Amino acid sequence: MGSTSSGRSTGARDRDGEGRARNARPRDGLGRPLPYEAQGVARQPEGIVRTPEQSVAEAQGLLDAGRPFHAHEVFEDAWKSGPQEERELWRGLAQVAVGLTHAARGNVTGGARLLRRGAGGVEQWAAQSGRQRPYGMDLVGLVAWGRGLADDVEAGGGTVDAQARAPRLRGQVP
Incomplete structure (x- = not known):
């Protein structure tokens, strides 16, 4: 195995304290890996x-800051640690956030697909649970936002500004 100028082995994998593979490279605001020596944003x-x-x-704050990849990680934690009956809600929210991430990275197909999949999951959870505003969230508005952004991404074919296009989880501010 060779080594880089920073002394890192080019064949070694980054590991956490428990020995699990983890990528220790710094990341940009959309979660893309940067070179080891680059200054990235704080990881979630x-x-x-x-x-x-x-x-x-916390997810709304990250979305407002243009960091949907990091918001996705907050939703993923809720999905994994929350009650079983809410898993599909949090999973859908994570998919919507990662869909916005892909759209902001310029991945038209992946962004639109994940935005629609997440919106569909949130909509299905709301229909099955009979809850439209869990924890103050406006699920009807969020579903409409996700599908509308997916349409815009496909129509425009370019990147979107994650901060400018961030959803309001609790509804639009008057």
Whole structure:
């Protein structure tokens, strides 16, 4: 195995404290890996157990900052740690956030597909649970936003500004 100028082995994998493979490269605001020596944005810690209200508030802050990849990680934590009956809600929200991530990266097909899949999952969960505003979220508005952005992404064929196009999880501000 060779090594890089930073002393890293080119064949070695980054590992966490428990020996699991983890990519330690810095990331940009959309979660794309940067060179090891680059200055990235702070990574979202994984495996954090939050209340649903904390998850919604933290994810909204990340979305507002143009960091949908990081919001997706918050939703993923809620999906993995929350009650079984809410897993599809949080999974759909994670898919919507990663769909926005792909759209902001210029991946038209993947972005539109994930936005629609996430919106469909959220819509299906709301229909099955009979809840349209869990934890203050406006699921009807979020579904419409996801599908509308998917249409815009396909029609425009380019990247979107993740911060400017971020959804309002609790509804549009008057």
